Amino acid sequence: VILVDGYPADHVPVLDRGFAYGDGVFRTMRAQAGRIAHWPLHYRKLQSDCERLQIACPGEALLRDDLDRVLAREPRCIVRITVTRGRGERGYAGFDAQLPVRVVATAALPAQRPFCEDQGVRVRWCRLALSHQPALAGVKHLNRLENVLARREWNETTIAEGLLCDAQGNAIGGTMSNLFILEGTRLVTPVLDRCGVAGVQRERLLGMGKHGGLDTTIEPVARDRLLAADQLYLVNSVIGLWWVSQLGERNWKRSATTAALQTLWNAADD
């Protein structure tokens, strides 16, 4: 099911600036029983990302109406909201762009994956180094070629995710997920003011860690710290919370802290 500006359609204009320049932002969310999990966090993030690009964010009522309509037909699915600067004449500025365009599209929820709560996931390093662009860092915008190229570095289905560093060797996150490392009772996630996407599940796990008695911090994380960590986590709105069982030569077992976090996570997962 796809709605473009509230109308059923499966296409957008060639002249949409989302297509021309990747001039827009998006959200990927999970819906169950006709309800978007963590909608208030998603909408707040959408507003904040639109503001970063100077795009007028569609009103919440408008989007909720779109969502109600698609979820009535497909109550359990993935929903992607895309907001672009709209249709515009040729040229980068886009001062002449018409109203922002919103696209609400559903996709099938992936089948439960073989790894997950008990087994953890295998991950690898990506060779591609993320670039530093403070003007775009943290924003889930439509310029995702770095993620595309990084994700194309492997095709083994046994590898669930690739990890990315910047050119200085700071770990930033996965190609599609945010990264946390557990060091004793410290739960650390990389600072994302120069690259990466600051997703809503990152925000959630930070809150959950604190609530669970962990010392949560956002700081630079050198690549080598991952191998020394007690546990690694990856989060996003579709996969939820993954713990890493293998990265290169290093193996981990699920720790008691991980089991506790999983319990907290599952209790609040809608």
Add this chain to the structure above:
Amino acid sequence: VILVDGYPADHVPVLDRGFAYGDGVFRTMRAQAGRIAHWPLHYRKLQSDCERLQIACPGEALLRDDLDRVLAREPRCIVRITVTRGRGERGYAGFDAQLPVRVVATAALPAQRPFCEDQGVRVRWCRLALSHQPALAGVKHLNRLENVLARREWNETTIAEGLLCDAQGNAIGGTMSNLFILEGTRLVTPVLDRCGVAGVQRERLLGMGKHGGLDTTIEPVARDRLLAADQLYLVNSVIGLWWVSQLGERNWKRSATTAALQTLWNAADD
């Protein structure tokens, strides 16, 4: 006039990866009398950019056929060719993407601008610093948010272009053009192996400078060298060759070398 995969249409699928992730490349070209100026250079660049993103480039005969059809209806115009990885399921890798999609679209040629050959153009510095991404540097891909944000830094019609540096203070180019500086008989253009777009008019002016007896080089250009240069040039396929008359406090007059380059340029401008 717009053709999508050879068929008249003004839209692309929402699921096209060009719209979803900016996963594609493009060319902007000038057509006069039903003919694309410098087509062989444009096609070679399209091939090379597709290869960088691991996208299968549409065959030349296919594109020429599209171009013949749109130019029969609009012989004097700007033509943009966009090639995306095609329609794909959700997810960055795109291994499942169907055939690449090609879009050929015309736009009106801008009216002759008041500045130009005699007066030169006024330009300014942009605050945004370009990021370093060797994997994408030089490629005219669809991830153009840096250009969009930089171009939005000014709205005065008297300013023809904005100049961009990287975070280390190396001048890279304009928001939509390639940059050259003239120092005596040296014609220098910035190295673009970490950021920027290596356009076909840059290649042309390098050849033309050499042909005209200048010592042409590609090297890092520190920001301050621009103010000390004898002349600055900006090139792209729509504007052609501009010389800069003003940057901040610095003013230039048109030099004899510039007049000579303009003569060479105009003699070979189709």
